[in-house]
Amino acid sequence: MFIQDILYQRGPQMNYIIINKIFKKMAILVKTHKTYRLIIAVCDCDIIGKHFEQGNKQLDLKKDFYEGDKKDDADVIELLKNAQRDDATFNIVGKNSVNAAIKAGIVSKKGIMKIQGIPYALCLL
DSSP: OOHHHHHHHHOHHHHHHHHHHHHHHHOEEEEEEESSSEEEEEEEGGGTTOEEEETTEEEEOOHHHHOOEEEOHHHHHHHHHHHHHTTOEEEEESHHHHHHHHHHTSSOGGGOEEETTEEEEEEEO
16 A cells, blocks of 8 residues: 555545655754854754753754754755855754765764664764
8 A cells, every 4th residue: 555545545634634744754954053163953853852862872952953944855965065065063863864964975874873763973074
């Protein structure tokens, strides 16, 4: 059974709800902080505002730092490539965000760390 079969069976109102949930799960938030160099914060929408701990490590995904413009992975890849040319620093959290960073060439799979199964990368170029 394909997603369109499920959507057809549920009716138009449910279609909107399901598609919205799928988009929210896949969407990525990007926020640019301007200091002496650009800091690009990239985070999956579905984990924003959450806190993860493992041993002496923690991820605190505060909205004031990570919540920015909602983008799809193609837009994020392009943005990361352009920011790389501007000598930016990157904070990247979440499966979709990390995958976009790998595709953009910002980080390699070896540079990915995890806390409670949540992938993240910190890059200073």
